[in-house]
Amino acid sequence: xxxxxxxxxxxxxxxxxxxxxxxxxxxxxxxxxxxxxxxxxxxxxxxxxxxxxxxxxxxxxxxxxxxxxxxxxxxxxxxxxxxxxxxxxxxxxxxxxxxxxxxxxxxxxxxxxxxxxxxxxxxxxxxxxxxxxxxxxxxxxxxxxxxxxxxxxxxxxxxxxxxxxxxxxxxxxxxxxxxxxxxxxxxxxxxxxxxxxxxxxxxxxxxxxxxxxxxxxxxxxxxxxxxxxxxxxxxxxxxxxxxxxxxxxxxxxxxxxxxxxxxxxxxxxxxxxxxxxxxxxxxxxxxxxxxxxxxxxxxxxxxxxxxxxxxxxxxx
Amino acid sequence: xxxxxxxxxxxxxxxxxxxxxxxxxxxxxxxxxxxxxxxxxxxxxxxxxxxxxxxxxxxxxxxxxxxxxxxxxxxxxxxxxxxxxxxxxxxxxxxxxxxxxxxxxxxxxxxxxxxxxxxxxxxxxxxxxxxxxxxxxxxxxxxxxxxxxxxxxxxxxxxxxxxxxxxxxxxxxxxxxxxxxxxxxxxxxxxxxxxxxxxxxxxxxxxxxxxxxxxxxxxxxxxxxxxxxxxxxxxxxxxxxxxxxxxxxxxxxxxxxxxxxxxxxxxxxxxxxxxxxxxxxxxxxxxxxxxxxxxxxxxxxxxxxxxxxxxxxxxx
Ligand SMILES: [Ca+2]
Ligand SMILES: [Ca+2]
Numbered sequence: 001x002x003x004x005x006x007x008x009x010x011x012x013x014x015x016x017x018x019x020x021x022x023x024x025x026x027x028x029x030x031x032x033x034x035x036x037x038x039x040x041x042x043x044x045x046x047x048x049x050x051x052x053x054x055x056x057x058x059x060x061x062x063x064x065x066x067x068x069x070x071x072x073x074x075x076x077x078x079x080x081x082x083x084x085x086x087x088x089x090x091x092x093x094x095x096x097x098x099x100x101x102x103x104x105x106x107x108x109x110x111x112x113x114x115x116x117x118x119x120x121x122x123x124x125x126x127x128x129x130x131x132x133x134x135x136x137x138x139x140x141x142x143x144x145x146x147x148x149x150x151x152x153x154x155x156x157x158x159x160x161x162x163x164x165x166x167x168x169x170x171x172x173x174x175x176x177x178x179x180x181x182x183x184x185x186x187x188x189x190x191x192x193x194x195x196x197x198x199x200x201x202x203x204x205x206x207x208x209x210x211x212x213x214x215x216x217x218x219x220x221x222x223x224x225x226x227x228x229x230x231x232x233x234x235x236x237x238x239x240x241x242x243x244x245x246x247x248x249x250x251x252x253x254x255x256x257x258x259x260x261x262x263x264x265x266x267x268x269x270x271x272x273x274x275x276x277x278x279x280x281x282x283x284x285x286x287x288x289x290x291x292x293x294x295x296x297x298x299x300x301x302x303x304x305x306x307x308x309x310x311x312x313x314x315x316x
Numbered sequence: 317x318x319x320x321x322x323x324x325x326x327x328x329x330x331x332x333x334x335x336x337x338x339x340x341x342x343x344x345x346x347x348x349x350x351x352x353x354x355x356x357x358x359x360x361x362x363x364x365x366x367x368x369x370x371x372x373x374x375x376x377x378x379x380x381x382x383x384x385x386x387x388x389x390x391x392x393x394x395x396x397x398x399x400x401x402x403x404x405x406x407x408x409x410x411x412x413x414x415x416x417x418x419x420x421x422x423x424x425x426x427x428x429x430x431x432x433x434x435x436x437x438x439x440x441x442x443x444x445x446x447x448x449x450x451x452x453x454x455x456x457x458x459x460x461x462x463x464x465x466x467x468x469x470x471x472x473x474x475x476x477x478x479x480x481x482x483x484x485x486x487x488x489x490x491x492x493x494x495x496x497x498x499x500x501x502x503x504x505x506x507x508x509x510x511x512x513x514x515x516x517x518x519x520x521x522x523x524x525x526x527x528x529x530x531x532x533x534x535x536x537x538x539x540x541x542x543x544x545x546x547x548x549x550x551x552x553x554x555x556x557x558x559x560x561x562x563x564x565x566x567x568x569x570x571x572x573x574x575x576x577x578x579x580x581x582x583x584x585x586x587x588x589x590x591x592x593x594x595x596x597x598x599x600x601x602x603x604x605x606x607x608x609x610x611x612x613x614x615x616x617x618x619x620x621x622x623x624x625x626x627x628x629x630x631x632x
Contacts, residue, residue, distance in 0.1 A: 044504065121546060165506070178550045188360065189550030190481070190507070199546055201539040201565055208569050210546050223517040230437060230515055230526050232548055234494045234505030249517055253524050 013158050016151040021306045024299060025155065032238070032260050033162050039260040041238055043163040048239035049229060049250060052170035052177060054284040055243045055266050056185060057148040060275040063283065064144045065176050068131050072115040113214040116173060117197050120209040128179040142313065145184050150315065151307045156185055159239065169193045169229055171221035171246055175212070193232040195220045225250035243268065244284040251289070255296040263298040265289050270304035329474050332467040337622045340615060341471065348554070348576050349478050355576040357554055359479040364555035365545060365566060368486035368493060370600040371559045371582050372501060373464040376591040379599065380460045381492050384447050388431040429530040432489060433513050436525040444495040458629065461500050466631065467623045472501055475555065485509045485545055487537035487562055491528070509548040511536045541566035557582065560600040567605070571612040579614035581605050586620035
């Protein structure tokens with residue numbers, strides 16, 4: 001409810017959105033929730049899906065989940081003296097992120113396997129929780145879960161208050177997100193879809209544990225997103241929001257369904273308050289999405305122009 | 317709401333349950349939803365999981381999903397004349413179920429691959445829908461979705477009315493269940509976990525389709541059930557109900573969590589109104605579950621003694 005107040009304190013829906021984009025969203029929702037309208041969508045079909053990195057929170061200068069993984073390597077390093085003399089983590093421990101990235105997919109795979117698997121789910125959850133409470137962003141100095149987008153929080157609330165179920169459908173790790181997303185976005189674990197490692201059920205004495213295995217079970221990105229939606233949600237969404245070409249198929253799958261649909265691309269245009277990047281970016285590349293926005297009637301949100309505020313802490 | 321009326325029409329919770337098992341359920345729910353109790357479970361943690369075959373509906377003389385697959389083979393046979401002269405479906409088309417079953421896993425695999433894959437999800441959903449509206453059970457003559465358990469419908473409603481989220485976690489196919497389970501049980505597609513085939517996102521002209529591939533992606537049975545719960549739900553359940561050793565790990569995972577937990581086994585003891593089977597059965601074998609029921613404080617429901625009615629149509 002707090003989230004629906006505008007800066008002056010009066011309750012207003014989508015208060016952090018400028019007038020034009022705000023109107024477009026309000027009118028669409030009004031239309032599809034009006035049982036007298038030919039565009040009416042019954043509540044049971046009001047499925048709204050959101051990418052996470054770059055759509056619900058910032059993803060620069062590196063994906064926050066990668067920042068977590070790097071911090072974990074540093075935390076674990078004293079128990080692994082060999083890391084500082086050889087192997088993929090040597091540049092990381094020397095503070096040379098570029099050198100590490102030069103290792104490509106292989107180094108990134110080792111980073112994720114070492115920090116996200118080889119432990120049970122409870123242990124992993126605790127590590128993410130601790131990190132989220134302590135680590136801070138290199139530019140803003142804020143905790144990472146404070147760098148969520150205020151206008152998107154308002155959009156999530158607004159859709160839910162109109163009978164929509166809101167889901168995250170992200171290329172990020174499902175276990176990583178579930179630890180903090182309910183508090184941050186009001187989205188419970190069973191409404192989060194993401195990439196998944198192998199998992200095995202084992203007994204540790206008389207206590208069952210779920211061990212995270214060093215293998216990729218499902219990559220919830222690009223054409224994997226509609227697949228992940230089919231598997232974990234089982235209904236075709238009527239609303240989808242993303243920010244990169246990794247979301248293209250999810251938006252396409254949503255927008256080509258019959259009846260009224262809403263597709264939204266967050267365009268990172270604000271180099272002052274956040275970051276500006278699109279077609280040439282290594283993170284969150286947005287190319288096909290911009291090309292085909294008109295074809296699919298996608299709303300391209302210009303962060304610099306369309307959002308009055310970026311982060312919730314700006315309102316305090 | 318209808319479901320909560322007893323036979324005489326007066327509203328009563330769990331009206332189809334006999335006094336003793338009814339009391340045990342009511343008292344547990346009262347305890348864990350009482351914020352003043354040390355056993356209190358906050359609403360966000362009230363996750364209840366239910367097996368489907370043999371727990372929410374009948375599974376004899378064959379799993380209903382297998383009955384669907386066999387009917388599909390018969391429907392498709394005119395386009396496949398070779399099936400009647402050779403291969404795994406020959407005995408099926410001659411009405412020789414035993415002969416077909418003698419083909420073991422290989423024949424069953426061919427049956428499922430032929431009837432559940434090689435088509436897109438929309439086509440499959442339509443086939444299940446049509447079958448459910450037309451096919452009838454060989455013993456009762458009822459539609460299969462009428463052979464759901466009235467006491468379990470009341471239990472689902474009762475838990476939901478006390479803030480629980482109810483999920484299906486079944487070895488059955490996730491796509492098969494999602495077509496009819498919302499209407500039958502009030503459980504929406506995104507709260508259904510099941511076995512899954514491969515799935516690919518493809519364009520058919522300018523329309524995206526999801527093709528069901530002839531490969532098993534995930535087997536949601538035995539130790540796979542807690543894994544499926546971790547993946548599709550992301551929270552450890554506090555209530556679990558099953559009927560066979562395929563549910564053992566799901567109940568174990570539930571019952572060994574900290575705090576108050578409820579584990580329930582449906583014991584098929586009623587040879588008159590339904591079917592009687594347990595330790596020696598090929599379908600729904602219940603052996604370890606009976607052995608360890610005391611150890612884990614699982615409630616073993618004696619269908620013959622504990623349920624006043626089995627099916628909703630008995631109330632009409
Ligand atoms: Ca993104
Ligand atoms: Ca069963």
